[in-house]
Amino acid sequence: MTFDKEKMKAAFLQQIKLAATSLPQETEKALILARDSEEKGSVAENIFIQLLENVEVARDQAIPICQDTGTHIHYIYYPVGMREADIKEAVIEATKEATAKTYLRPNAVDPVTGKNSGNNIGTKNPQFHFHQWDNDYILGKLMLKGGGSENVSTQYKLPDTKLHAGRDLEGVRKVIIDAVRNAQGMGCAPGVLGIGVGGDRGSSFITAKEQLFRDLFDESDNKEVAELEKRLFKEINTLGIGPMGFGGNTTVMGVKIGMAHRVPASFFVSIAYMCWAYRKASVTIRPDGTVEYKN
């Protein structure tokens, strides 16, 4: 089976364009619900109207929804017999072109020299998570995660003395509420929370980010976790932080919790805060050359 490199590049380019310029329908639906939950004529309602207008302009004119086109997180599933390096090369070439076409801002800065690479390519940029699978096609999932929301993302270790948070789901609940109140509007509220419970520090954060690939209106397969997601969604939306932190009824649009087994000594809770401009898109590339996009 062969996958043409140029065709792959074109498919990844379209995926990047979609992710950067077209907000997923489910997120737009959540923003409409949020707008309708605010008082008529309030500043909060006005912000949601502005956000929804911006979503439309961005989609119609293929302009980035947000100028911070973020870290590019690629999860790529590929068939047995394919070279990872070929896919990587196609994504890198697509990324360079997407930057030149201004779907992406040049966002890769060398932390030692302070130099911006100018094309989004750099050490560990874009970010790749490759998984081989038994299907005969490629599935690429891409999330663009802005720096403002990443800066308010955080990690706790339980127990937490100050919050009286113990090593159980009740402790998990407490630290998540604390994280949102600390974030205020700075992560571009209303956010979506990806939560990783357990793991080591690294896998805990990866678990948290992976939750953000879930559908916004789904719920966890684990009944206890699903209950906690629902409870936190309700409770956090009573904080009154609202869009941009201006006050309002919607502080989060979703709470998504995943878990990883932990060692007995560690109990991490990682919170990956995603801004309202919750940008993701997936692409399926089949061996017969057909390509499908979803976002």
Added chain:
Amino acid sequence: MAIKINLPVSESDIRKLKVGDLVLLSGVMSTGRDAAHKYIMENHPDFIRKYVKDSLLYHCGPVVKQDETGKWHFVAAGPTTSIREEPYEAHVIEEYQLRGVIGKGGMKDKTLAALKKFGAVYFHATGGAAASQGKAVVDVLDVFLLEELGVPEAFWIIKVKDFPVVVTMDSHGNSLHDKIKASSDKVADKLIGD
């Protein structure tokens, strides 16, 4: 109803603004974010003075494109989180006689005190609404340190027309961010319990 403000603006007009006011800004200003603040603190550059005096510094790292004649255009231009500039902003407001900054997320006590002392405000632009905001940037007059700092971090001298913002910190010591923090803390403390 939004208040229209033309830049440059007088201190007395800025002191009339209060938290919650919706404002449409028109005129010339400079962008400046993390690397720009570091550069200002270390080098005190003169090249931005005439553009920001009685005007604003916008915390923004835009997406830009250059046309075939070499002229720059803003494509997407929303605000970045301002709090990272908290250690420097009071100084920048004083040295460059700013009438305010535009950003998102708000700032803290040191900046709030400088707004009061020097007659300036914090304008909050909606985060993530960059496609619409890019359209309100009607001209790019110049750019400084593009090569050294890169596209997002350079000083872009821009002209805006009816750029929509909300006053969230005024020159009378009021901050919407402090108010929401205090009220949400009360609810959070209750939810977290003992």
